[in-house]
Amino acid sequence: MTPRKLEIEYIEYSSLCELEAQDRELVNCAVHAMRLSYSPYSGFRVGAAVRMSSGAIVEGANQENAAYPSGLCAERTALYSSVAAHPGATVESIALCGGADGKLTDDPISPCGACRQVLAEFQKRASKPISVIMAGTSRIWKFTSVADILPFMFDEF
Secondary structure: OOOOOOOOOOEEEOOHHHOOHHHHHHHHHHHHHHOOOEOOOOOOEEEEEEEEOOOOEEEEEOEOOOOOOOOEOHHHHHHHHHHHHOOOOOEEEEEEEEEEOOEEOOOOOOOOHHHHHHHHHHHHHHOOOOEEEEEOOOOEEEEOOHHHOOOOOOOOO
16 A cells, blocks of 8 residues: 645735736636626526637536526536537636625635536547636636646546
8 A cells, every 4th residue: 555645726816917918818707797697597697718829718508407407507518519619729727716695705606517627528539638727706726737626537448
């Protein structure tokens, strides 16, 4: 038996103004995307924004359905839309945020397991790390790679 330790590094910002301009823009687009959420069942809106290698930004929002679980998370709507809208470009970064009643959560929200795995697949396709930004009003977390939020990701057969 060999004990192992897993450490994850990330940057924590205390406000949006601390982010680099392009990351701040991406978070603002994720906040904007929250307005496009269709979430009558949970009442929790999630917005995501993806920056492509072309510089384009694609937004996505969670879309719920009475026939649970046939809805889709904001991260996946943004990622899948990015491929359709910008063939040939790769994903460079994604920002996400969530909230209810028109208010962003204080703490960052994180992607579900399915979204993390989809992000891992997009990172594999891009052959380079995708940065992940999770934003709340009291703090913002930035990870340099999907591997930081999904250690031991399922990526090989």
